[in-house]
Amino acid sequence: MPSVLHWTEENTRQLEDVAAEFGCYVEYGAYPHLKLYENDQEVAAVQDWTTFGTVYLRPGYERAEEVLVRLAEALDPSTS
Template sequence: MTKLTVGPWIAAQKLPTHDLARDRLAFLERTQRRGTTPTVAGLPLVGMGGSCGKPCFALPYTVTWTQTNTLALEHLAADFGCFVEYGIYPHLKLQDGGQEVAAVQDWSTFATVYLRPGYEQAEELLERLLETLGAPLHG
Protein backbone atom coordinates (compact mmCIF):
# COMPACT_ATOMS: atom_id res chain seq x y z
CA MET A 1 0.00 0.00 0.00
CA THR A 2 1.36 3.35 -1.02
CA LYS A 3 0.19 6.82 -0.08
CA LEU A 4 0.98 9.59 -2.50
CA THR A 5 4.49 10.95 -2.07
CA VAL A 6 3.62 14.48 -3.19
CA GLY A 7 2.77 15.81 0.28
CA PRO A 8 5.78 18.15 0.64
CA TRP A 9 5.18 19.63 -2.82
CA ILE A 10 1.51 20.23 -2.01
CA ALA A 11 2.30 21.72 1.39
CA ALA A 12 4.70 24.18 -0.27
CA GLN A 13 1.84 25.46 -2.48
CA LYS A 14 -0.71 26.10 0.25
CA LEU A 15 -1.26 29.32 2.15
CA PRO A 16 0.71 28.78 5.38
CA THR A 17 -1.35 31.28 7.43
CA HIS A 18 -4.36 33.45 6.71
CA ASP A 19 -2.19 36.48 7.55
CA LEU A 20 -0.43 35.95 4.22
CA ALA A 21 -3.63 35.78 2.16
CA ARG A 22 -3.11 39.31 0.82
CA ASP A 23 0.67 39.11 0.59
CA ARG A 24 1.55 39.13 -3.11
CA LEU A 25 5.27 38.53 -2.51
CA ALA A 26 4.56 35.45 -0.37
CA PHE A 27 2.29 34.16 -3.15
CA LEU A 28 4.99 34.72 -5.76
CA GLU A 29 7.49 32.89 -3.56
CA ARG A 30 5.15 29.88 -3.29
CA THR A 31 4.57 29.79 -7.06
CA GLN A 32 8.33 29.52 -7.66
CA ARG A 33 8.14 26.00 -6.22
CA ARG A 34 5.93 24.94 -9.12
CA GLY A 35 8.83 24.88 -11.56
CA THR A 36 9.18 21.15 -11.23
CA THR A 37 6.18 18.99 -10.54
CA PRO A 38 6.15 15.40 -9.39
CA THR A 39 4.70 12.41 -11.23
CA VAL A 40 2.95 9.38 -9.77
CA ALA A 41 2.44 6.15 -11.71
CA GLY A 42 3.92 7.97 -14.70
CA LEU A 43 1.19 10.64 -14.62
CA PRO A 44 2.04 14.32 -14.16
CA LEU A 45 0.62 16.21 -11.23
CA VAL A 46 -1.09 19.16 -12.91
CA GLY A 47 -2.30 21.02 -9.85
CA MET A 48 -4.74 20.72 -6.98
CA GLY A 49 -8.50 20.84 -6.73
CA GLY A 50 -9.62 24.37 -6.03
CA SER A 51 -12.21 23.42 -3.45
CA CYS A 52 -10.93 20.05 -2.29
CA GLY A 53 -7.17 20.65 -2.29
CA LYS A 54 -6.51 17.13 -3.61
CA PRO A 55 -3.62 16.61 -6.01
CA CYS A 56 -4.76 16.38 -9.62
CA PHE A 57 -3.20 14.07 -12.20
CA ALA A 58 -3.72 14.26 -15.97
CA LEU A 59 -4.76 11.06 -17.71
CA PRO A 60 -3.17 10.55 -21.15
CA TYR A 61 -6.61 10.34 -22.79
CA THR A 62 -10.09 11.81 -22.57
CA VAL A 63 -12.96 9.89 -21.00
CA THR A 64 -16.46 9.55 -22.37
CA TRP A 65 -18.69 7.75 -19.88
CA THR A 66 -20.43 4.62 -21.13
CA GLN A 67 -22.29 1.71 -19.59
CA THR A 68 -19.12 -0.37 -19.98
CA ASN A 69 -16.64 1.94 -18.30
CA THR A 70 -18.97 3.02 -15.48
CA LEU A 71 -19.55 -0.65 -14.62
CA ALA A 72 -15.78 -1.21 -14.77
CA LEU A 73 -15.31 1.80 -12.47
CA GLU A 74 -17.82 0.37 -9.99
CA HIS A 75 -15.98 -2.98 -9.98
CA LEU A 76 -12.67 -1.21 -9.46
CA ALA A 77 -14.16 0.85 -6.63
CA ALA A 78 -15.37 -2.34 -4.92
CA ASP A 79 -11.82 -3.78 -5.11
CA PHE A 80 -10.72 -0.81 -2.98
CA GLY A 81 -13.64 -0.96 -0.53
CA CYS A 82 -15.35 1.97 -2.21
CA PHE A 83 -18.57 2.86 -3.97
CA VAL A 84 -19.07 5.32 -6.83
CA GLU A 85 -21.10 8.47 -6.26
CA TYR A 86 -22.21 10.06 -9.52
CA GLY A 87 -22.42 13.83 -9.30
CA ILE A 88 -21.07 16.15 -11.96
CA TYR A 89 -18.40 13.48 -12.28
CA PRO A 90 -17.77 10.16 -10.50
CA HIS A 91 -16.32 10.14 -6.98
CA LEU A 92 -14.95 7.03 -5.29
CA LYS A 93 -15.89 6.99 -1.62
CA LEU A 94 -15.01 4.51 1.09
CA GLN A 95 -17.80 2.09 1.98
CA ASP A 96 -16.87 2.61 5.61
CA GLY A 97 -17.69 6.25 6.40
CA GLY A 98 -18.07 7.65 2.88
CA GLN A 99 -14.77 9.55 2.77
CA GLU A 100 -13.90 10.60 -0.77
CA VAL A 101 -10.63 9.09 -1.97
CA ALA A 102 -10.76 9.88 -5.70
CA ALA A 103 -12.70 11.69 -8.40
CA VAL A 104 -12.44 11.45 -12.19
CA GLN A 105 -13.13 14.64 -14.12
CA ASP A 106 -14.13 14.26 -17.75
CA TRP A 107 -15.62 17.62 -18.67
CA SER A 108 -12.59 19.28 -20.21
CA THR A 109 -10.31 18.57 -23.14
CA PHE A 110 -8.48 15.99 -21.04
CA ALA A 111 -9.40 13.75 -18.17
CA THR A 112 -8.01 14.17 -14.67
CA VAL A 113 -8.00 12.20 -11.44
CA TYR A 114 -8.08 13.86 -8.02
CA LEU A 115 -6.72 11.73 -5.16
CA ARG A 116 -6.75 12.04 -1.39
CA PRO A 117 -3.00 12.13 -0.60
CA GLY A 118 -3.34 10.37 2.77
CA TYR A 119 -5.28 7.42 1.34
CA GLU A 120 -3.20 4.31 1.99
CA GLN A 121 -3.76 2.85 -1.51
CA ALA A 122 -3.67 6.09 -3.51
CA GLU A 123 -0.89 5.14 -5.91
CA GLU A 124 -2.33 1.68 -6.58
CA LEU A 125 -5.76 3.22 -7.16
CA LEU A 126 -4.30 5.71 -9.64
CA GLU A 127 -2.55 2.91 -11.55
CA ARG A 128 -5.74 0.84 -11.68
CA LEU A 129 -7.83 3.84 -12.79
CA LEU A 130 -5.33 4.45 -15.58
CA GLU A 131 -5.70 0.83 -16.74
CA THR A 132 -9.46 0.59 -16.21
CA LEU A 133 -10.44 3.80 -17.97
CA GLY A 134 -7.87 3.48 -20.75
CA ALA A 135 -8.52 2.37 -24.32
CA PRO A 136 -10.64 0.72 -25.46
CA LEU A 137 -13.00 1.34 -22.54
CA HIS A 138 -12.91 5.14 -22.55
CA GLY A 139 -14.70 5.75 -25.81
Protein backbone atom coordinates (compact mmCIF):
# COMPACT_ATOMS: atom_id res chain seq x y z
CA MET A 1 0.00 0.00 0.00
CA PRO A 2 1.43 3.36 -0.94
CA SER A 3 0.68 5.22 2.28
CA VAL A 4 1.43 5.14 5.98
CA LEU A 5 -1.10 3.06 7.86
CA HIS A 6 -2.37 4.32 11.21
CA TRP A 7 -4.99 2.18 12.89
CA THR A 8 -8.22 3.92 13.77
CA GLU A 9 -11.57 2.58 14.89
CA GLU A 10 -12.93 3.08 11.37
CA ASN A 11 -10.19 1.30 9.42
CA THR A 12 -10.01 -1.49 12.01
CA ARG A 13 -13.71 -2.08 11.40
CA GLN A 14 -13.07 -2.00 7.64
CA LEU A 15 -10.31 -4.58 8.07
CA GLU A 16 -12.70 -6.84 9.95
CA ASP A 17 -15.35 -6.35 7.24
CA VAL A 18 -12.88 -7.38 4.53
CA ALA A 19 -11.87 -10.41 6.59
CA ALA A 20 -15.52 -11.44 6.87
CA GLU A 21 -15.95 -11.17 3.08
CA PHE A 22 -13.32 -13.89 2.71
CA GLY A 23 -14.52 -16.18 5.48
CA CYS A 24 -11.85 -14.93 7.87
CA TYR A 25 -11.52 -13.35 11.27
CA VAL A 26 -8.81 -10.95 12.43
CA GLU A 27 -6.29 -12.13 15.00
CA TYR A 28 -4.49 -9.22 16.63
CA GLY A 29 -0.90 -9.39 17.82
CA ALA A 30 2.18 -7.50 16.68
CA TYR A 31 0.08 -6.84 13.59
CA PRO A 32 -3.33 -8.07 12.38
CA HIS A 33 -3.60 -11.46 10.67
CA LEU A 34 -6.54 -12.63 8.58
CA LYS A 35 -7.23 -16.26 9.41
CA LEU A 36 -9.76 -18.60 7.84
CA TYR A 37 -12.63 -19.65 10.08
CA GLU A 38 -12.65 -23.15 8.64
CA ASN A 39 -9.09 -24.17 9.61
CA ASP A 40 -7.36 -21.17 11.29
CA GLN A 41 -4.95 -20.91 8.36
CA GLU A 42 -3.41 -17.46 8.07
CA VAL A 43 -3.98 -16.01 4.61
CA ALA A 44 -2.81 -12.42 5.07
CA ALA A 45 -1.11 -10.09 7.52
CA VAL A 46 -1.05 -6.29 7.52
CA GLN A 47 2.16 -4.69 8.78
CA ASP A 48 2.01 -1.01 9.71
CA TRP A 49 5.35 0.07 11.15
CA THR A 50 7.16 1.40 8.06
CA THR A 51 6.56 4.43 5.85
CA PHE A 52 3.94 2.44 3.96
CA GLY A 53 1.58 -0.40 4.78
CA THR A 54 2.69 -3.89 3.78
CA VAL A 55 0.45 -6.89 3.22
CA TYR A 56 1.89 -10.38 3.43
CA LEU A 57 -0.08 -13.10 1.65
CA ARG A 58 0.04 -16.87 2.02
CA PRO A 59 1.68 -18.39 -1.05
CA GLY A 60 -0.82 -20.53 -2.91
CA TYR A 61 -3.91 -18.90 -1.38
CA GLU A 62 -6.37 -18.89 -4.29
CA ARG A 63 -7.97 -15.56 -3.41
CA ALA A 64 -4.76 -13.68 -2.55
CA GLU A 65 -5.09 -11.08 -5.29
CA GLU A 66 -8.72 -10.42 -4.34
CA VAL A 67 -7.79 -9.98 -0.67
CA LEU A 68 -4.96 -7.62 -1.56
CA VAL A 69 -7.19 -5.44 -3.75
CA ARG A 70 -9.94 -5.28 -1.10
CA LEU A 71 -7.47 -4.45 1.68
CA ALA A 72 -5.92 -1.68 -0.41
CA GLU A 73 -9.38 -0.23 -1.09
CA ALA A 74 -10.60 -0.53 2.49
CA LEU A 75 -7.46 0.84 4.13
CA ASP A 76 -6.81 3.71 1.70
CA PRO A 77 -6.72 6.82 3.92
CA SER A 78 -7.81 9.06 1.05
CA THR A 79 -11.23 7.37 1.02
CA SER A 80 -11.83 7.64 4.77
